[in-house]
Amino acid sequence: TRSCSSSQRSPRCSCSGKLIGMGSWLSRLARPLATAFRQTVSGSPDGLPDWAKQMAEGDDEGLFGPESAVWEVHGALSTLVGGIRALLLQAAHPAALAGVAEHSRYETDALGRLAGTTRWLTVTTFGATTVVAREAARVRGMHRRVTGTYQDRQGHVRQYAAQDTRYLLWVHCAFTDSFLKAHLGLGFPLTRDRKSTRLNSSHVKRSRMP
Secondary structure, eight states: OOOOOTTTOOTTSHHHHHHHHHHHHHHHHHHHHHHHHHHHHHSSTTSOOGGGGGGGOOSSOTTTOTTSHHHHHHTSTHHHHHHHHHHHHHTTSHHHHHHHHHHOOTTTOHHHHHHHHHHHHHHHHHSOHHHHHHHHHHHHHHHTTOEEEEEOTTSOEEEEETTOHHHHHHHHHHHHHHHHHHHHHTTOOOOSOOOHHHHHTHHHHHHTOO
């Protein structure tokens, strides 16, 4: 069977047949891997975790609404990149790093930990206010147990608590900066509500939920 150049290729030539066959093989290989990933992250093979059902509850648009920059940014794939950057930036603070090291399950269940953050971000962005309040109460309940000590740059031992407003501010600023930079850096548009103060206030709203 003869080979062909790019200018001679047709659906019937051997090169195209090999490429189509390889694509089919890769698709068959990727399918179970994708299913396994969805199962690990969401707890369900179809990728829809149980907590997502509460997104249908409530009769309002939540804290921000569909015309907000918050919905636009968190509705794009850039949020995945921004989330990774945010976690790295948050770890630059010794108190946040100590809290993660002593209380997080990231070393034994990294994807499960990622799923927890994804749940909080999704619910507080797109959920109705009653659903957001419930999610905020759940997260705050977990954070009450996150306390300990860390060593600052001068070698002094200091106390930390996840609900300390100073550390909450650091975490939320890292989120906001990272999501915006990833969104714009990857070429996604920011057409809704261009005033940055609205997006910057998004995590402030989340942190103040009862």
